[in-house]
Amino acid sequence: MKPFITYTGIVAPLDRANVDTDAIIPKQFLKSIKKTGFGPHLFDEWRYLDHGEPGMDITQRKKNPEFVLNQPRFEKATILIARENFGCGSSREHAPWAIEDYGFRAILAPSFADIFFSNCFKNGILPIILPAETIDDLFKAINKQEGYSLTIDLENQFVILPSDNKINFQVDAFRKHCLVNGLDDIGLTMQHSETIKAFEKNYYQKNSWLL
Amino acid sequence: MQAQTLYEKLFESHIVREDAGTYLIYIDRHLVHEVTSPQAFEGLRINHRPVWRSKSILAVPDHNVPTTDRSLGISDPTSKIQVETLDENCRHFGLTQFPMNDNRQGIVHVIGPEQGSTLPGMTIVCGDSHTSTHGAFGALAIGIGTSEVEHVLATQCLMLKKLKTLEVRVDGTLNRGITAKDIALALIGKIGTAGGTGYAIEFTGESIRSLSMEGRMTLCNMAIEAGARAGMVAVDDVTISYIENRPFSPKGEELEKAKVYWRTLHSDKDAQFDKTVILNGNEILPQVTWGTSPEMVVGIDGMTPDPQKENDLSKRKSIEDALAYMGLEPNLPISQIHIDKIFIGSCTNSRIEDLREAANVLKGKKIAKNIMLALAVPGSGLVKIQAEKEGLDKIFIEAGFEWREPGCSMCLAMNADRLNPGERCASTSNRNFEGRQGQGGRTHLVSPSMAAAASVHGHFIDIRTLN
Numbered sequence: 001m002k003p004f005i006t007y008t009g010i011v012a013p014l015d016r017a018n019v020d021t022d023a024i025i026p027k028q029f030l031k032s033i034k035k036t037g038f039g040p041h042l043f044d045e046w047r048y049l050d051h052g053e054p055g056m057d058i059t060q061r062k063k064n065p066e067f068v069l070n071q072p073r074f075e076k077a078t079i080l081i082a083r084e085n086f087g088c089g090s091s092r093e094h095a096p097w098a099i100e101d102y103g104f105r106a107i108l109a110p111s112f113a114d115i116f117f118s119n120c121f122k123n124g125i126l127p128i129i130l131p132a133e134t135i136d137d138l139f140k141a142i143n144k145q146e147g148y149s150l151t152i153d154l155e156n157q158f159v160i161l162p163s164d165n166k167i168n169f170q171v172d173a174f175r176k177h178c179l180v181n182g183l184d185d186i187g188l189t190m191q192h193s194e195t196i197k198a199f200e201k202n203y204y205q206k207n208s209w210l211l
Numbered sequence: 212m213q214a215q216t217l218y219e220k221l222f223e224s225h226i227v228r229e230d231a232g233t234y235l236i237y238i239d240r241h242l243v244h245e246v247t248s249p250q251a252f253e254g255l256r257i258n259h260r261p262v263w264r265s266k267s268i269l270a271v272p273d274h275n276v277p278t279t280d281r282s283l284g285i286s287d288p289t290s291k292i293q294v295e296t297l298d299e300n301c302r303h304f305g306l307t308q309f310p311m312n313d314n315r316q317g318i319v320h321v322i323g324p325e326q327g328s329t330l331p332g333m334t335i336v337c338g339d340s341h342t343s344t345h346g347a348f349g350a351l352a353i354g355i356g357t358s359e360v361e362h363v364l365a366t367q368c369l370m371l372k373k374l375k376t377l378e379v380r381v382d383g384t385l386n387r388g389i390t391a392k393d394i395a396l397a398l399i400g401k402i403g404t405a406g407g408t409g410y411a412i413e414f415t416g417e418s419i420r421s422l423s424m425e426g427r428m429t430l431c432n433m434a435i436e437a438g439a440r441a442g443m444v445a446v447d448d449v450t451i452s453y454i455e456n457r458p459f460s461p462k463g464e465e466l467e468k469a470k471v472y473w474r475t476l477h478s479d480k481d482a483q484f485d486k487t488v489i490l491n492g493n494e495i496l497p498q499v500t501w502g503t504s505p506e507m508v509v510g511i512d513g514m515t516p517d518p519q520k521e522n523d524l525s526k527r528k529s530i531e532d533a534l535a536y537m538g539l540e541p542n543l544p545i546s547q548i549h550i551d552k553i554f555i556g557s558c559t560n561s562r563i564e565d566l567r568e569a570a571n572v573l574k575g576k577k578i579a580k581n582i583m584l585a586l587a588v589p590g591s592g593l594v595k596i597q598a599e600k601e602g603l604d605k606i607f608i609e610a611g612f613e614w615r616e617p618g619c620s621m622c623l624a625m626n627a628d629r630l631n632p633g634e635r636c637a638s639t640s641n642r643n644f645e646g647r648q649g650q651g652g653r654t655h656l657v658s659p660s661m662a663a664a665a666s667v668h669g670h671f672i673d674i675r676t677l678n
């Protein structure tokens with residue numbers, strides 16, 4: 001997992017509430033055997049005018065010019081901002097995989113669905129909860145200014161505005177530690193590999209029939 | 212030492228470390244199938260991580276395999292890719308796999324115990340919720356998601372919080388014709404599909420002790436449908452004699468040593484459970500589900516419910532919706548429900564004993580005219596061979612059943628076996644959710660003998676009234 005310390009990026013405004021995992025990545029793509037390659041199908045039904053199926057050549061597809069990510073000024077966006085209850089729906093991890101694969105590193109919203117929220121951390125994405133009014137102000141500012149970008153200072157827990165104003169946010173200390181150090185759950189457990197080996201030695205001595 | 216429940220014994224013997232209530236738990240056995248493993252293996256490759264203990268793994272394709280002639284291969288391209296990806300991953304990482312054409316292939320929860328790779332005292336995981344099945348051996352067996360599959364592959368450990376303990380005690384003796392499936396459904400009918408949420412269930416009592424290992428597996432298999440992540444039964448002579456002489460089970464001196472430990476795998480006399488539910492074994496009737504959740508269940512002498520009699524509005528609505536989906540009227544006697552298809556199979560009821568039970572009912576009989584299709588799908592290649600040795604295949608075929616190759620089949624309709632919209636099925640599987648056995652399909656969960664009896668009569672019938 002890529003470490004997340006301080007990050008600056010263009011912000012794309014997705015002005016919707018209750019963005020569910022089916023909208024993030026439609027279910028026909030869940031049959032895939034991969035965890036990469038979902039980026040081109042992120043928000044597939046909103047992004048394209050035709051119906052998407054796995055294996056389609058996306059360069060041949062008709063994009064929806066109205067959709068925010070198709071607008072030239074947001075093409076390079078790597079931070080997403082949306083309304084409440086982002087990520088509701090399925091517990092499958094395809095949604096954060098698609099978001100990560102597309103290139104988003106952080107999502108700002110007034111609230112997130114639980115499982116999606118914790119799946120984000122497992123996949124190197126920082127979900128930030130901010131008050132609804134703050135989110136609303138950000139939407140307005142983004143729409144006013146071309147190339148609007150934010151800096152996220154995870155260590156000090158600030159979202160830094162172009163004006164240099166700082167907005168503080170909360171994050172679980174343990175999850176922050178993992179993101180800052182680029183540790184997914186596995187990386188974290190791997191830090192205890194000596195403890196696991198010591199456990200095994202003792203365990204197989206006692207339970208030799210399992211060897 | 213303080214008295215402990217079986218769950219506590221199993222949990223505590225596998226703690227590698229603890230951090231504020233989150234435990235790193237060592238995993239003994241990892242069962243792998245084609246649907247939930249590909250992304251986990253891909254994760255290992257991307258991060259250049261090896262498999263921690265390849266010996267702990269037993270892999271098998273089951274969800275996507277055809278149950279008809281396999282020499283033709285798999286026709287559905289996505290199914291084919293999943294199965295081939297498992298083959299390739301097992302080759303690449305050097306894992307033991309029973310591929311599709313191996314006669315040891317079968318449903319992952321059937322082959323683990325059959326091979327002796329499920330043993331008492333183990334922690335067992337699989338990327339599948341019905342992993343609870345293996346708890347029948349006095350093991351701690353839990354279903355996990357794909358990212359946890361990757362975590363266990365890479366570290367041999369899983370991060371877990373402690374569950375609460377629920378004792379389900381079934382006193383007394385079961386009546387003739389009553390099976391573990393009926394106990395499971397009766398329990399879910401009583402406590403609901405969320406009744407076990409947050410708990411590990413231990414099944415105790417006289418009725419449970421009298422069950423064979425097959426029956427105990429059926430029961431633990433359904434623990435997940437009661438909301439519990441794990442179900443288990445204490446070790447006794449029945450457990451130990453099942454394990455002896457299986458390909459992966461310990462032999463000679465090691466076996467003797469193991470037995471001494473296995474004998475300790477029961478809850479201590481004074482152990483405290485967080486909750487206890489008691490069922491009376493001799494009051495349990497043959498069960499039939501009428502709705503779209505396993506808790507929507509009644510005894511064979513019952514009727515579909517009347518939503519008008521339900522005062523809770525949201526419950527009333529769910530009864531109405533379920534009856535509408537199932538195409539059933541309120542107050543309809545269960546024995547008047549006519550069936551289109553029969554499915555005997557799945558990790559709940561596809562073991563040799565299940566097939567014997569069904570064949571026993573079918574012997575010398577024919578399926579009713581209204582039955583369009585009756586499938587008998589053995590849980591594994593070895594179950595199939597054993598059944599054929601006993602002549603069970605002939606009984607099924609002569610009755611009008613199709614005798615198939617092993618796999619998950621119509622339990623979740625991921626392969627070609629499925630219901631068409633509106634078709635009604637008596638099924639020995641574990642989930643009657645909308646669309647589970649095919650879009651618009653209507654599932655009634657029952658035991659193998661009740662499914663067999665329904666196939667002969669064309670409608671549900673009380674197994675106890677037959678000779």
Ligand code: SF4
Binds near residue numbers: 274640
């Ligand atoms: S038989 Fe059904 S429940 Fe069992 S593993 Fe297969 S699909 Fe899942």
